[in-house]
Structure formats: C-alpha cells, structure tokens
Amino acid sequence: MKIAKILGTAALVTTLGAQAxxxxxxxxxxxxxxxxxxxxxEDSLITAKELQAAIDELVANPSAAxxxxxxxxxxxxxxxxxxxxxxRFGNAIVDDWEGKVNAWPLDEGLIDYVExxxxxxxxxxxxxxxxxxxANPTLTISxxxxxxxxxxxxxxxxxxxxxxxxxxxxxxxxxxxFLLWGQDLHGTDAGAGERKWTDYASGDACTNGNCDRRGxxxxxxxxxxxxxxxxxxxxxxxxxxxxxxxxxxxxxxxxTAIVTGMGSLSYGExxxxxxxxxxxxxxxxxxxxxxxxxxxxSHFYDALGIQNVYLxxxxxxxxxxxxxxxxxxxxxxxxxxxxxxxxxxLAASVVAxxxxxxxxxxxxxxxxxxxxxxxxxxxxxxxxxxxxxxQTKSIEQIIAAVGIDGIEFEGSDSLDNPAAVN
Amino acid sequence: MFCKPSWRTLLLSTTTVLAVGVISPDARADIPDxxxxxxxxxxxxxxxxxxxxxFHAATENLTSEFKDFCSDPDKSGLEGTQAAFHAAMDIWQExxxxxxxxxxxxxxxxxxxxxxxxxxxxxxxxxxLMFDKPAAYTDPEKLSGASAALQGFPALxxxxxxxxxxxxxxxxDEDGVFLCQYGTAIATNLGTLSGELQAEWxxxxxxxxxxxxxxxxxPTAKFAATDLYRALHEGLLIISSQKLARPLGDGAExxxxxRAESPISERSLRNIEHNLIGLFAIYDxxxxxVGEEGKGLAAxxxxxxxDRSFKLNWQTVGDxxxxxPPSVAEVLEQPNGYTVLTDLKGQIDFLTTLVENDVxxxxxxxxxxxxxxxx
Numbered sequence: 001m002k003i004a005k006i007l008g009t010a011a012l013v014t015t016l017g018a019q020a021x022x023x024x025x026x027x028x029x030x031x032x033x034x035x036x037x038x039x040x041x042e043d044s045l046i047t048a049k050e051l052q053a054a055i056d057e058l059v060a061n062p063s064a065a066x067x068x069x070x071x072x073x074x075x076x077x078x079x080x081x082x083x084x085x086x087x088r089f090g091n092a093i094v095d096d097w098e099g100k101v102n103a104w105p106l107d108e109g110l111i112d113y114v115e116x117x118x119x120x121x122x123x124x125x126x127x128x129x130x131x132x133x134x135a136n137p138t139l140t141i142s143x144x145x146x147x148x149x150x151x152x153x154x155x156x157x158x159x160x161x162x163x164x165x166x167x168x169x170x171x172x173x174x175x176x177x178f179l180l181w182g183q184d185l186h187g188t189d190a191g192a193g194e195r196k197w198t199d200y201a202s203g204d205a206c207t208n209g210n211c212d213r214r215g216x217x218x219x220x221x222x223x224x225x226x227x228x229x230x231x232x233x234x235x236x237x238x239x240x241x242x243x244x245x246x247x248x249x250x251x252x253x254x255x256t257a258i259v260t261g262m263g264s265l266s267y268g269e270x271x272x273x274x275x276x277x278x279x280x281x282x283x284x285x286x287x288x289x290x291x292x293x294x295x296x297x298s299h300f301y302d303a304l305g306i307q308n309v310y311l312x313x314x315x316x317x318x319x320x321x322x323x324x325x326x327x328x329x330x331x332x333x334x335x336x337x338x339x340x341x342x343x344x345x346l347a348a349s350v351v352a353x354x355x356x357x358x359x360x361x362x363x364x365x366x367x368x369x370x371x372x373x374x375x376x377x378x379x380x381x382x383x384x385x386x387x388x389x390x391q392t393k394s395i396e397q398i399i400a401a402v403g404i405d406g407i408e409f410e411g412s413d414s415l416d417n418p419a420a421v422n
Numbered sequence: 423m424f425c426k427p428s429w430r431t432l433l434l435s436t437t438t439v440l441a442v443g444v445i446s447p448d449a450r451a452d453i454p455d456x457x458x459x460x461x462x463x464x465x466x467x468x469x470x471x472x473x474x475x476x477f478h479a480a481t482e483n484l485t486s487e488f489k490d491f492c493s494d495p496d497k498s499g500l501e502g503t504q505a506a507f508h509a510a511m512d513i514w515q516e517x518x519x520x521x522x523x524x525x526x527x528x529x530x531x532x533x534x535x536x537x538x539x540x541x542x543x544x545x546x547x548x549x550x551l552m553f554d555k556p557a558a559y560t561d562p563e564k565l566s567g568a569s570a571a572l573q574g575f576p577a578l579x580x581x582x583x584x585x586x587x588x589x590x591x592x593x594x595d596e597d598g599v600f601l602c603q604y605g606t607a608i609a610t611n612l613g614t615l616s617g618e619l620q621a622e623w624x625x626x627x628x629x630x631x632x633x634x635x636x637x638x639x640x641p642t643a644k645f646a647a648t649d650l651y652r653a654l655h656e657g658l659l660i661i662s663s664q665k666l667a668r669p670l671g672d673g674a675e676x677x678x679x680x681r682a683e684s685p686i687s688e689r690s691l692r693n694i695e696h697n698l699i700g701l702f703a704i705y706d707x708x709x710x711x712v713g714e715e716g717k718g719l720a721a722x723x724x725x726x727x728x729d730r731s732f733k734l735n736w737q738t739v740g741d742x743x744x745x746x747p748p749s750v751a752e753v754l755e756q757p758n759g760y761t762v763l764t765d766l767k768g769q770i771d772f773l774t775t776l777v778e779n780d781v782x783x784x785x786x787x788x789x790x791x792x793x794x795x796x797x
Contacts, residue, residue, distance in 0.1 A: 105541060120546070164672070276529065280532050280536070280569070280570040281543050282568065283569060283571075286541070286543075
C-alpha cells in the first residue's frame with residue numbers, strides 16, 4: 001500500500017485573495033468531499049451486504065441461479081467501491097486500510113486450486129504460492145505450520161499478505177472474485193473464469209473437492225469485507241477520524257488530499273500500473289478484475305470517481321445525488337480557464353473509459369483489448385491512458401491555482417509520457 | 423572484503439561546511455524564467471544528442487555482432503556479442519535517467535528495458551516463448567509489438583547470459599537456433615528504438631527550448647526545467663529504492679542478488695555507476711567529453727560553495743561505486759557485503775536529500791510526479 005508523498009509543508013498563499021469572483025470556503029469544499037466519501041463507502045457497504053446475502057444463499061442452496069446471483073451482486077458492488085478509490089491516495093487512513101478490501105494482483109493459488117500448467121507450481125518470491133487453504137486444513141508456509149482447520153475471518157486475516165508477500169491476498173473483492181469466477185484460462189482470447197456452481201455443491205455433486213470449505217471461505221471473506229466497509233463508512237461519518245482529518249486546520253491539508261488523490265490515481269495507479277502496464281506486456285495477468293473480466297467497469301468507475309470529487313457531485317446507487325461546493329468552484333474562482341480545461345479533460349477520461357465499457361459489452365473485454373496484435377483494441381486502451389495523463393497535467397496546475405504546494409503524485413514505472421499530453 | 427570509511431564521515435564533513443554559506447531559498451527572489459532557457463538549451467540541445475548518437479551506434483554494433491555470431495556460432499563470437507551487449511548497456515544506463523520526452527513516449531524506455539519486473543512476467547512469458555517458439559519473435563518488426571518483457575535488454579540478457587543459452591547457441595541445437603534468431607531480432611529492435619529516439623529528440627529539444635505561453639506542453643521555461651530536476655531526483659530515488667533496496671530486502675537474511683537489475687549479466691552496480699554519470703550531467707552540464715561545466719542546473723545556483731560541496735559529495739559516491747565489483751552478487755558474497763551495499767544506499771539517499779534541499783531549493787524546481795511505484 002502506498003501513499004503519495006507530501007514533500008514539504010503545504011502553505012496557503014495569498015492567491016485566494018485575488019479571485020475573479022467569490023470562491024467557496026475551503027471548509028465547504030472539504031465538507032462536500034467528506035460527504036461524497038461517506039456516501040460512496042456507505043453505498044459500497046450496502047452493495048457488499050447484498051453480496052454477502054447472495055453468497056449466504058449460494059452456500060445454503062447451491063445452484064446455477066444462486067451462483068449467478070452472487071456473481072451479479074459482486075459486479076454491482078464494484079461500481080460504488082471503485083468510485084471511492086480516489087480517496088485512497090492522500091488519505092492515510094484509507095490507504096492503510098484499502099489493501100484489506102481491494103488488494104491486487106493476487107497469487108490465487110494461496111486460496112484454492114489452480115491450473116498449474118498456466119499458473120506454475122512455485123514462485124521464488126512467494127512460499128505460499130500454491131498453499132491452497134481450501135484444500136489443506138494444515139498449512140506449512142516458510143517452515144511454519146498453520147492450523148487452517150477452521151476457516152473464519154481470523155484465519156483469512158492471518159493469511160493476508162502472509163510472509164510479507166503483497167500477492168498473498170486472502171481477503172477483499174478480488175479473493176471473492178476468484179472464488180466466484182475461478183482462473184481466466186482464456187489468455188487474451190474471449191472469456192472470463194469459468195468456475196462452476198458445483199464447486200459449492202453438496203455431496204457427490206461437489207466438483208474440485210472441499211466444497212464445504214470453499215463455501216466457508218467465501219462467507220468469511222464476505223463477512224470480513226462488510227465489516228471492513230462498515231469501519232471505513234464510520235470514519236467518514238460525522239465525528240469520524242477521516243472526516244475530522246480532512247476538515248482540520250486551514251483547509252490546505254484537506255485540499256492537498258483531494259489533489260493528491262486525483263493526481264495519483266489518474267497517473268501512477270490507474271493510468272500506469274493498472275492500464276499502461278497491461279498494454280506494455282500484453283498480458284492478461286495485468287488485468288485488475290482478471291477473473292471476472294470486469295476491468296473495463298472498474299477502470300471506468302475509477303475515472304468517474306476522480307471526476308466526482310472535482311465536481312463535488314456523486315450519484316448514489318439509489319439514484320439520489322450528493323453535491324455541494326466543489327474544488328471546481330474553488331479553481332474557477334482563481335483560474336477559470338484551468339477549471340474549464342480540467343472539466344473537459346476529466347470528461348474526456350470518463351468518455352475514454354466508457355469506450356472500453358462499450359467494447360466489453362460488445363464482447364471484447366479488457367484482456368482482449370490489450371492483446372498483442374490487436375492494434376485497434378490497443379489504441380482504445382492507449383486513449384484511456386492518454387486521457388488520464390493529460391488530465392494529470394492539469395490537476396498538477398491546481399496546486400498553484402488554489403495555493404497549495406509541495407505535492408508529489410504517485411507515479412509508475414510504466415508511465416511517464418509527456419508526449420502523450422497533446 | 424571491502425573496508426571503507428563511513429560514508430557519513432565523508433559526506434557530512436563537506437555539508438557541515440556548507441551550512442554556513444547557504445541562503446534560505448525562501449529568502450530569494452524568483453528566478454527569472456529566461457534564466458532557465460540556457461540550461462534547457464544546453465542540456466537538451468547540446469549534451470544529450472551526441473549521447474543518443476553513441477547509443478544508436480552501440481545498438482547497431484550489437485546487432486552486427488549478433489548477426490556475425492549467429493552466422494557461424496562459436497565461443498569467441500558469443501563473447502564478442504556479450505561485450506557488445508555491455509557496451510550498449512553502459513551508454514543506455516547513462517541515458518536511462520533522462521526520463522522525459524521521446525525517451526518515455528509510447529513506453530519506449532520500458533521497451534528498451536523492462537525492469538523491475540514486480541510480477542515475474544518476463545520469466546513466465548519467456549518460459550512460454552521457449553515452449554512455443556513462435557516465428558513472430560524472430561521478426562524484429564513483429565517483436566516490436568510484443569510484450570515489453572520479451573524485448574529489450576533484459577530479454578537479451580536472458581538469451582546471452584542465462585543458463586545454457588550461450589552453449590545452446592554455439593551448439594546450434596533447436597533451442598539455440600531459435601535463441602540466435604530471437605536475440606538478433608531483439609538487438610535489431612533495440613537499434614530501431616534507439617534510432618527513433620535519436621531522430622525524435624531534436625524536435626522535443628526545440629519544443630522545450632521554446633517553452634512559453636504558446637506551448638501546450640511547456641507554458642514556461644521553469645515548467646520545462648522541472649522535468650530535468652525530476653529526472654535528477656527520481657534517478658537517485660530509483661537507484662536507492664529499486665536498484666539497491668530490492669536486492670537488499672528486509673535484512674541480510676532476506677538479501678537476494680536475483681532481485682537486482684541485470685543480475686544474469688552480473689552488472690547491477692556497473693549500471694548504477696553509469697546512472698550516476700548521466701545524472702551528474704543534468705546537474706553539471708558535462709557528460710564525458712560533451713558539454714560544458716556549470717551549464718546544467720548548477721547554472722541556476724548562485725552559490726559557489728554549495729556547488730563545490732555538491733560536486734564533492736557526488737564524486738565521493740561515484741568513487742565508492744567505481745571501487746566496487748560490477749555486481750550486487752559479488753558484493754553480497756563478501757562477509758561485510760550487506761553492510762557495504764547498505765552504506766552505498768545511504769550515500770545515494772544522502773545525495774537525494776542534497777538534491778531536494780540544495781538543488782531543488784536553489785533552482786526553485788521540484789514537486790510533481792514521482793515515477794516510482796504503484797501497487
């Protein structure tokens with residue numbers, strides 16, 4: 001888990017006094033920011049509870065229908081959560097926590113059976129690469145024996161990032177995703193994971209063994225995720241630590257958090273690690289929602305989340321809208337041209353993300369789009385990257401426009417492309 | 423065993439002197455934007471182009487050596503090709519930290535060298551490649567559209583230095599023939615990439631030199647010069663946090679030379695030595711026999727004591743690296759090897775602090791992106 005670095009002490013400068021027209025107070029902008037965070041995490045919690053209920057139903061009454069319902073609930077749960085990712089960078093309380101719910105990529109062999117022909121049988125970096133908790137009530141990892149006879153939240157938490165290997169992801173959305181879809185063995189061809197509902201069936205109908213333990217794991221992971229999201233929702237409620245933190249002081253730390261989150265997610269994380277890297281390597285292993293082939297949606301909602309916090313407007317899962325004074329208003333008061341430019345660029349990123357969604361809905365998922373030789377698909381993904389890089393350049397200019405300083409955004413090894421900003 | 427005086431003794435003694443002469447950056451007037459323009463013109467227009475010429479020539483030579491070797495494989499030809507690899511890699515490591523413009527456009531730097539490989543992608547893709555041996559990977563043009571992990575220097579290193587690949591190529595068995603063709607394609611593609619870089623640089627340099635309100639990318643010369651500062655700063659961060667911290671791990675027991683850069687060709691520290699040459703050019707304005715002293719970012723620093731001290735500190739670190747063997751593996755084999763590398767990392771971190779405080783502060787550059795990690 002990383003957090004963007006704040007290089008120096010941010011200092012509010014006097015540019016706020018030279019505004020073209022009345023700007024909102026920083027506190028009001030930050031209140032909107034916190035309100036949207038609270039609504040986003042609460043929506044994530046609501047949809048996670050629906051997923052939890054669907055999983056309980058699947059385990060109690062395994063069938064193709066209950067299995068599909070659980071998968072649908074997982075897909076629905078991603079939309080609000082991904083819109084909260086913009087809060088991760090810049091807010092330490094979120095960044096320190098988020099690995100429990102959205103860590104990625106994962107060595108799924110820790111959790112359940114895998115096709116070793118594709119996945120391999122061992123990893124120099126990860127002693128638990130094929131530990132397969134579901135199949136093994138007793139585990140030996142790096143010479144230490146672990147009692148996994150009871151699969152519950154405590155066990156999953158103890159396995160998470162075990163041996164200090166970040167790829168040992170035992171909890172959160174992607175662990176659940178793997179347990180619902182299984183490995184995507186199609187490479188860059190069409191198709192997601194094809195786990196059968198019978199992996200949760202009883203008695204002789206059970207496929208791949210240990211269906212009861214697999215169900216226990218799935219339920220424990222869902223319970224834990226609900227618990228984790230309850231905690232984070234509370235942090236953004238009135239009196240919550242996250243809300244109090246962004247609202248404290250003269251407003252500069254809070255505004256810094258907003259800009260850091262927007263820039264770091266745009267540039268290093270979403271543009272770089274999650275998108276450009278996949279394109280460079282043409283490798284489906286670099287896909288964020290790699291089991292379900294839902295990456296297009298996750299990327300789209302990430303981009304939408306960035307736009308939400310800038311515009312100070314979020315549409316909740318029930319259709320209601322949370323809105324208020326925004327960073328956009330503040331920037332416009334200081335530099336109307338920059339605000340216009342950034343609004344346009346944020347919209348362009350959302351549109352570029354939507355193009356990927358449309359392609360996926362037409363049968364060409366993200367892993368196909370990044371395939372070697374798919375020049376048209378590659379171009380679609382590159383357009384998304386370019387739009388994110390482009391908007392980051394403008395986000396950077398907010399720093400001067402509203403009088404905050406010393407922000408360093410997260411970057412990526414795979415991305416630093418000024419030439420794309422044209 | 424390497425017995426050296428503490429780097430802190432060497433470095434802090436110079437900065438203690440420094441403290442007297444430093445004027446707080448906050449007390450300075452803004453540096454006029456036009457002051458940044460000569461620095462941009464010198465570094466991007468004068469210093470870099472000859473180095474890109476050198477890089478292109480080195481990759482062309484590498485291709486030529488590879489073709490000669492594969493036309494009649496023998497041990498001598500293999501060694502000649504390995505030497506050509508090292509020569510090309512030396513100049514690449516000097517250029518690598520200039521992380522801007524055509525160097526990073528379309529992921530070009532990643533195609534030249536995909537590292538670090540956090541998810542083990544190269545090994546996984548290479549295993550599959552050797553199993554399938556697809557003809558496309560022996561065609562340089564098609565290879566250019568392949569995974570970045572399967573083209574560029576790390577892939578070539580795998581072909582030339584790993585396991586029995588050299589012997590297989592000399593023996594010209596089935597794997598060896600494919601490796602020869604694949605290696606030649608990689609070298610040819612590197613020649614293409616370096617040629618593109620060489621060709622595209624002048625236009626980029628001109629655009630940066632003409633920074634101003636009419637430029638979409640560089641509205642001010644200071645904004646453009648920030649890229650140079652970032653390159654200097656991030657270059658040091660990358661040496662510390664990736665090239666040294668990765669092999670050092672969480673402690674001596676966890677150290678692994680396999681996590682270093684260029685581990686198979688055993689040149690991980692040689693890479694750092696060359697990184698420092700390229701990075702120093704950004705500060706000083708000289709790069710080997712190219713450029714002119716004091717025309718880099720140093721030109722913006724109106725403090726000769728600080729300048730002398732910075733150069734002395736840099737020289738100390740450069741000397742330290744130059745005295746070490748070329749690979750992390752060789753150092754770690756020594757009884758005090760872990761400490762030696764930890765000290766080197768400390769020296770690099772100290773240089774980074776100097777860049778942040780002295781160079782960043784006195785040139786009024788800094789902030790922006792960090793070209794380092796995500797998840």
